[in-house]
Amino acid sequence: MDNVITVSQLRVLSRDKTLVGPVSFSVEHGSTTGLCGPSGAGKSTILRALVDLLPNGLSRDGDLRVLDRTIPPGKGDADLRAKVVLVPQMPVVFGGSILDNALFGLRHVLRASPEVLKARAEQALEEAGLWKEVADRLDSPAQNLSAGQRQRLCLARALALEPAGLLLDEPTSALDERSRDKVEQSIAALHGRRAVLIVSHDPAQVERLCDTTIHLDQPATATPAAVAG
Numbered sequence: 001m002d003n004v005i006t007v008s009q010l011r012v013l014s015r016d017k018t019l020v021g022p023v024s025f026s027v028e029h030g031s032t033t034g035l036c037g038p039s040g041a042g043k044s045t046i047l048r049a050l051v052d053l054l055p056n057g058l059s060r061d062g063d064l065r066v067l068d069r070t071i072p073p074g075k076g077d078a079d080l081r082a083k084v085v086l087v088p089q090m091p092v093v094f095g096g097s098i099l100d101n102a103l104f105g106l107r108h109v110l111r112a113s114p115e116v117l118k119a120r121a122e123q124a125l126e127e128a129g130l131w132k133e134v135a136d137r138l139d140s141p142a143q144n145l146s147a148g149q150r151q152r153l154c155l156a157r158a159l160a161l162e163p164a165g166l167l168l169d170e171p172t173s174a175l176d177e178r179s180r181d182k183v184e185q186s187i188a189a190l191h192g193r194r195a196v197l198i199v200s201h202d203p204a205q206v207e208r209l210c211d212t213t214i215h216l217d218q219p220a221t222a223t224p225a226a227v228a229g
């Protein structure tokens with residue numbers, strides 16, 4: 001199978017100090033990979049590095065390939081962010097309707113008629129496992145959705161971009177068991193269709209969803225780059 005994301009000796013640096021890494025791994029098309037490790041090990045930071053959205057003051061080195069393209073540090077662009085999409089830990093639901101939220105992002109990437117955009121958003125809501133619950137109220141405020149529905153709406157917003165890779169940061173950490181199960185069903189349905197990298201604290205969840213696991217064993221400490229490298 002083809003790799004969607006390939007990382008070799010990737011480190012995240014804070015000034016000249018290694019904050020996370022080095023790590024090397026790949027995520028294949030159609031696979032679901034778990035990214036695990038103790039709090040502070042650098043899981044969220046790695047996800048952000050993969051889409052070149054590190055906070056100010058942090059940078060990365062090492063090699064990052066997305067599909068057949070090498071992404072030099074700081075050179076991530078809209079094209080990269082449509083191919084590999086990060087869904088953050090806390091779902092961000094904007095003011096506006098459910099449909100507006102599903103379309104957010106897609107509108108900037110795809111120049112198409114409102115009908116085509118709507119069809120793509122509906123397909124994404126279906127893929128995220130939310131369609132049946134919202135089909136009759138697409139114009140209702142998204143803020144009224146439950147926490148689990150919001151998480152799946154954010155998943156739909158990402159899927160509307162038809163990414164090759166999805167990065168999910170603790171997608172069920174704030175959910176009760178029933179909502180968690182629904183989100184997990186949606187993630188499981190992506191297996192075979194997308195490359196999914198999922199940060200999880202829950203070994204049982206990793207067992208349920210993932211083909212392979214990457215372990216970040218050490219909490220990140222700012223060690224001198226020359227030593228850590």
Ligand SMILES: Nc1ncnc2c1ncn2[C@@H]1O[C@H](COP(=O)(O)OP(=O)(O)OP(=O)(O)O)[C@@H](O)[C@H]1O
Pocket residue numbers: 014019020037038039040041042043044045046055056057058220221
């Ligand atoms: N902007 C930043 N500047 C400096 N250090 C940072 C910055 N962002 C994160 N860090 C540090 O990087 C390390 C990794 O943080 P990160 O949030 O990636 O860990 P994590 O494994 O996702 O943790 P958790 O499981 O608790 O969410 C931590 O030591 C954190 O303090």
